[in-house]
Amino acid sequence: xxxxxxxxxxxxxxxxxxxxxxxxxxxxxxxxxxxxxxxxxxxxxxxxxxxxxxxxxxxxxxxxxxxxxxxxxxxxxxxxxxxxxxxxxxxxxxxxxxxxxxxxxxxxxxxxxxxxxxxxxxxxxxxxxxxxxxxxxxxxxxxxxxxxxxxxxxxxxxxxxxxxxxxxxxxxxxxxxxxxxxxxxxxxxxxxxxxxxxxxxxxxxxxxxxxxxxxxxxxxxxxxxxxxxxxxxxxxxxxxxxxxxxxxxxxxxxxxxxxxxxxxxxxxxxxxxxxxxxxxxxxxxxxxxxxxxxxxxxxxxxxxxxxxxxxxxxxxxxxxxxxxxxxxxxxxxxxxxxxxxxxxxxxxxxxxxxxxxxxxxxxxxxxxxxxxxxxxxxxxxxxxxxxxxxxxxxxxxxxxxxxxxxxxxxxxxxxxxxxxxxxxxxxxxxxxxxxxxxx
Numbered sequence: 001x002x003x004x005x006x007x008x009x010x011x012x013x014x015x016x017x018x019x020x021x022x023x024x025x026x027x028x029x030x031x032x033x034x035x036x037x038x039x040x041x042x043x044x045x046x047x048x049x050x051x052x053x054x055x056x057x058x059x060x061x062x063x064x065x066x067x068x069x070x071x072x073x074x075x076x077x078x079x080x081x082x083x084x085x086x087x088x089x090x091x092x093x094x095x096x097x098x099x100x101x102x103x104x105x106x107x108x109x110x111x112x113x114x115x116x117x118x119x120x121x122x123x124x125x126x127x128x129x130x131x132x133x134x135x136x137x138x139x140x141x142x143x144x145x146x147x148x149x150x151x152x153x154x155x156x157x158x159x160x161x162x163x164x165x166x167x168x169x170x171x172x173x174x175x176x177x178x179x180x181x182x183x184x185x186x187x188x189x190x191x192x193x194x195x196x197x198x199x200x201x202x203x204x205x206x207x208x209x210x211x212x213x214x215x216x217x218x219x220x221x222x223x224x225x226x227x228x229x230x231x232x233x234x235x236x237x238x239x240x241x242x243x244x245x246x247x248x249x250x251x252x253x254x255x256x257x258x259x260x261x262x263x264x265x266x267x268x269x270x271x272x273x274x275x276x277x278x279x280x281x282x283x284x285x286x287x288x289x290x291x292x293x294x295x296x297x298x299x300x301x302x303x304x305x306x307x308x309x310x311x312x313x314x315x316x317x318x319x320x321x322x323x324x325x326x327x328x329x330x331x332x333x334x335x336x337x338x339x340x341x342x343x344x345x346x347x348x349x350x351x352x353x354x355x356x357x358x359x360x361x362x363x364x365x366x367x368x369x370x371x372x373x374x375x376x377x378x379x380x381x382x383x384x385x386x387x388x389x390x391x392x393x394x395x396x397x398x399x400x401x402x403x404x405x406x407x408x409x410x411x412x413x414x415x416x417x418x419x420x421x422x423x424x425x426x427x428x429x430x431x432x433x434x435x436x437x438x439x
Contacts, residue, residue, distance in 0.1 A: 010424045011051060017425075018435045020052035020291060020425075024259065025435050030252065033436060036429050041086040044080075044122045044414075046422040051078050051103055051115075051288035053421065057414075058111055058291040065403055066108040070391040073384050074315045076371055077103030077289050079112040080119035080344075084364055086179040089162075089301040089319035090233055094179050094342060095114040096163040096172050096319065096363070098371050102335075104288040104312030106298055106383060109372055109392055110407075116141065116368065117411025119398040120361065120419060131282040131412060133354045144365025146400060151416050152389035161362055161370055162318070170359045171351050185274040187341035192245075192276070201265060210262075212424040218246050218262050221281065221327040225336045226400060228325035230309070235269075235322075242267040244276060259283045263339065278339040279323060283332060284309045301383060306333025315384070316371040323351055387403065 018025075025032045039049040047054070050274070063071065076083070076098055086100045106318065114230055117138045124134035165176050191207075192199040210218060226241055235241070244265040244373050261282040268277040284305035302308040306326035314326055323338045353359055373389040396403050 016056045043419045043422040055289045066393040067395040068307045070109045070395045075107045075112045079116045088342040090322040101313040103287045106288045109145040118414040121415035135408040141361040141365040144362045146365040148369035175344045181340045184341045201247045225325045227329035233322040304333030
């Protein structure tokens with residue numbers, strides 16, 4: 001990473017972020033002011049919200065490691081330490097895995113590892129760990145990743161590994177146990193009220209009633225979405241998908257600020273009131289990496305960003321949400337998925353000592369290898385038709401130690417850059433240079 005002057009780097013930060021988010025800023029300046037406030041909190045929050053800046057940087061660097069097809073695989077696109085958590089898969093099992101596939105795209109396998117390594121280094125800095133401890137954590141994550149890649153390379157089955165209640169431990173097991181204790185009824189009670197014997201959404205600061213024309217559009221988009229659920233995952237009873245209510249939704253996290261969204265309430269598994277299901281219908285965004293690579297072939301493959309997001313997730317995640325699908329409103333793509341009552345994110349607030357962090361990164365390394373090497377049985381894409389595990393093994397043959405040393409140092413160096421970038425971003429935002437006033 002070549003050094004740059006403070007003023008030149010500030011200009012780059014402003015240009016890249018404003019270009020990536022300009023349409024959404026215009027559409028919802030209040031949401032983006034809130035996004036920028038969250039990004040200003042600390043360097044890791046800034047890192048999470050500025051994947052576009054990360055890809056602006058890494059796509060300009062030479063890559064000595066991705067070969068034999070590993071330079072063009074499905075990648076998560078935003079792999080940081082907080083994008084892991086629990087979900088209930090289509091087999092009804094609680095799984096701990098990578099989550100949030102909004103930025104998924106085709107790219108170099110090393111880009112996911114680099115993004116995670118810098119994130120881990122940032123967390124290590126926030127917890128005041130010495131540099132050597134951070135270096136060892138990145139190396140441990142990589143060893144776990146490569147061990148799992150080797151496992152996939154040596155077996156015909158790509159879907160035999162999952163972190164679950166039977167094999168997890170430490171903070172990961174805690175997250176799974178917390179998810180197991182959650183109830184669908186609790187989620188429903190938080191977001192709905194009973195009216196004339198049926199549930200309807202609460203109206204609060206994050207939910208709004210729709211006008212007639214908008215509601216007609218959303219209901220039509222919901223009907224179209226149903227056709228995108230794979231046949232193998234459709235519930236037999238039409239009653240399951242019966243629409244009960246729909247509202248506009250806001251108040252999402254750093255990455256989704258400004259994106260139009262709706263919540264849809266459907267009948268669910270039975271007519272019992274505690275079995276209703278909440279679906280999220282959220283406008284899909286342009287993935288950050290696609291702004292800096294040749295996208296001609298990929299763009300031609302997908303109908304819209306909603307289609308791209310869903311196909312990407314099915315290509316990266318084994319046994320995806322059976323309600324995952326896509327639709328469009330006026331040609332703009334939306335992703336539809338269940339608002340699951342069983343989602344618990346990995347909580348890093350009490351993972352402070354290197355020993356505790358080592359146990360966690362062991363599991364996260366294996367989970368990362370899983371998304372790179374294993375794909376869902378319902379994935380209908382053919383953009384990547386190679387054995388990814390073999391490509392990664394061949395790319396690093398005889399150079400694993402060298403790669404590990406490089407990745408650890410890169411993560412530490414880039415984390416330092418992010419800390420500097422965060423300070424420059426805060427100053428630029430305060431000065432009104434980010435495309436909107438800070439007040």
